[in-house]
Amino acid sequence: MPTVEERVIAVTARVLQIDPSEIGPNSAFSTDLGAESVQSIELVAMFEEEFGIEMDEDAALAVQSVGDAVEFITKTCKEQGVEV
Amino acid sequence: MSDTKKTHPLVDCTEPNLLEETFNYDLPPLIRFDGPVMETIDGQPVEFDPAALRTRPIVITDTTFRDGQQARPPYSLEQMVHIYDLLSKLGGPNGVIRQTEFFLYTQNDRATLDRCRELGHRYPECTGWIRAVPGDFRLVKEAELKESGMLTSCSDYHIFQKLKFKSRRQCMDSYCEVVDAAFEAGVRPRCHLEDITRADIEGFVLPFVERLMRMSEQVPEELSVKIRLCDTMGFGVSFPGVELPRSIPKLIYKLNREVGVPSERLEWHGHNDFHKVHTNAAAAWLYGCDAANTTLFGFGERTGNPPLEGAVIEYIALKGDLCGIRTEVITELADYMRSIGLPIPDHYPLVGKAFNTTRAGIHAGGLRQDERIYNIFDTTKLLGRPPRVALTDKSGADGVALWVNEFFGLEGKDRISKIKVHKVARWVNDQYEKDGRMTAISDEELEAQVKELMPEYWAKYKG
Numbered sequence: 001m002p003t004v005e006e007r008v009i010a011v012t013a014r015v016l017q018i019d020p021s022e023i024g025p026n027s028a029f030s031t032d033l034g035a036e037s038v039q040s041i042e043l044v045a046m047f048e049e050e051f052g053i054e055m056d057e058d059a060a061l062a063v064q065s066v067g068d069a070v071e072f073i074t075k076t077c078k079e080q081g082v083e084v
Numbered sequence: 085m086s087d088t089k090k091t092h093p094l095v096d097c098t099e100p101n102l103l104e105e106t107f108n109y110d111l112p113p114l115i116r117f118d119g120p121v122m123e124t125i126d127g128q129p130v131e132f133d134p135a136a137l138r139t140r141p142i143v144i145t146d147t148t149f150r151d152g153q154q155a156r157p158p159y160s161l162e163q164m165v166h167i168y169d170l171l172s173k174l175g176g177p178n179g180v181i182r183q184t185e186f187f188l189y190t191q192n193d194r195a196t197l198d199r200c201r202e203l204g205h206r207y208p209e210c211t212g213w214i215r216a217v218p219g220d221f222r223l224v225k226e227a228e229l230k231e232s233g234m235l236t237s238c239s240d241y242h243i244f245q246k247l248k249f250k251s252r253r254q255c256m257d258s259y260c261e262v263v264d265a266a267f268e269a270g271v272r273p274r275c276h277l278e279d280i281t282r283a284d285i286e287g288f289v290l291p292f293v294e295r296l297m298r299m300s301e302q303v304p305e306e307l308s309v310k311i312r313l314c315d316t317m318g319f320g321v322s323f324p325g326v327e328l329p330r331s332i333p334k335l336i337y338k339l340n341r342e343v344g345v346p347s348e349r350l351e352w353h354g355h356n357d358f359h360k361v362h363t364n365a366a367a368a369w370l371y372g373c374d375a376a377n378t379t380l381f382g383f384g385e386r387t388g389n390p391p392l393e394g395a396v397i398e399y400i401a402l403k404g405d406l407c408g409i410r411t412e413v414i415t416e417l418a419d420y421m422r423s424i425g426l427p428i429p430d431h432y433p434l435v436g437k438a439f440n441t442t443r444a445g446i447h448a449g450g451l452r453q454d455e456r457i458y459n460i461f462d463t464t465k466l467l468g469r470p471p472r473v474a475l476t477d478k479s480g481a482d483g484v485a486l487w488v489n490e491f492f493g494l495e496g497k498d499r500i501s502k503i504k505v506h507k508v509a510r511w512v513n514d515q516y517e518k519d520g521r522m523t524a525i526s527d528e529e530l531e532a533q534v535k536e537l538m539p540e541y542w543a544k545y546k547g
Contacts, residue, residue: 038513041481045506057501
C-alpha cells in the first residue's frame, strides 16, 4: 500500500500536471511547483477525495509544502478515524 | 508645520474596533460632527452649527415632474401618478419628501395633478411651476394650489441677455408685479432665483430679496415668499473660503441672516455640471437652507439635479434615524423607472445593477468572511439588494463560493466552502485562461455550471 507521502505526491502531480519525480517533501506548492490560486483549491479538494476526509478550509490552504501536507493529512485522518 | 506635528502611539488591541457608533450596519453610515463649521464672511469669522441638523426641520423637495421631465420625453399620466405614489411611500408619514412641483400648462398637466391629489396623500404636497407672468397665476388658482414656483432669474446673463430688460430696476419691478399677482390670487410665490451663482449678489439679489421680504410682511404668513436658490449652471461651491457668488455658505448666510429669510423658506436647487450636485445640496442644508430640491436618480436638465435617493440616504445619515422613510422603495422606484425606459448605469450608487457587486477575488474573499467589509450598509435590509459578486478572471474561488452561496441562499454554517466549488472555479478560470474570454460571466451561465458540476448540492437546494 502506498504511503501518505506517495499518495500526496501522486495527487499533486495529477492536479498540477507535472512529473512525480519533480516533487519532494520540501517542494512548496506555490513557489516550487507553480500552483496557482484555483489549483490550490483543487489540491485540497483532491486530497479530501483521495483520503476520504474533510479538511478545515483555512488551515488546509495555509499548508505550504508537500511535507507539511503529509503531516496535516495524517493528523486529520487520525482525528477523523481514517486509516492510512 | 513643525508646530502642529504630533506623535501618535499605536493603540494596540486584540478585538477590532469597528466604529459602530458611526458605521451601524443597520443604517447608512452616520455623519457625526465634533465642532462648528467656520466661514469668513466680509472679513468676520462666522460659526455654523452642523450638529443642529439633527433637530432642524430639513426636508427634501422634488422636481422630477418639472426639471426631471425637461430632460426626457414626457411621462404618461399613469406613469406620473405611479411615481408620485411611490414618492409618497418613500418619504413616509413625516413628509421627509415634502413637496413636488407640476407644470400647469396643458390639459394633461392639470389632469395629472388632479389624479395625484386624488390618491389622498398628505405628502409630497403638490405645488406648481409657472413663468414670471401675472396671468399664469390664474392657472395656479384654478388648480387650487397653495404654492407655485416662478422664474425670477437674477444674473445679468438672464436679466439682460436672455430676458432683455433695459435695467435691473425694470426687471425687479416686473418680478415684484408678478409676486403681487400671486398674493392677490392667494397663492404663495416661491421665487426661483435662477443663475444665482453667477449673479451680482450685493447689487441685485440681496436688494431684490429684501424687497420680497418687505412685501411678505404685508400678507398672511402662509403667503410669504419662499426663496429657491437655483444653481442653474452648477457653479456653486460648498467649501469655505470661496468668494461670492459661487460660495454656497455665503449665499445662504446673506439671505438667511442678513436679509432675514427664515430657513424654512429657503430651498437649494442644484445642477451637476461639475460633479458637485449632491454635496452642494447637503451643504445648503448645513448652512441654513431647510429644503433641498432633487429629482429621482438625478435626472434633469443637462447634467441633472441632486439625486433624490442620495438626499434620502444623506438625510438618514444626518438625522441618525429612518424618520419614517421606507428606503426599500428606492429600489422599487429604480425598477419602475427601468421598466419605462429610463436608463440607469450599472455603477450608479444605491440602485445601479452593480452598485454592491464586487468583481475582485480579494474583495469577494472579504465579503465571504463578513459582508460588512465590502458592503456600504445592510443593503439587503434597507434596499432589498444583497451584496453580490460578478465573476471574471479576477474573482477567484472566493468569488465563486460567494456567488454559489448567494444563489442557494445559504448562510452561516450552512455556507459551502470554496473547496467544494472547485469545479466551478476551474470552469470560470478556464473561460479566461484557455478560451480567452473578455466579458463577465452571466448568472445564467453560472447557474448551468452549478447544476452540472455540483449536482449533489443542486439536488439538495434546488431539486
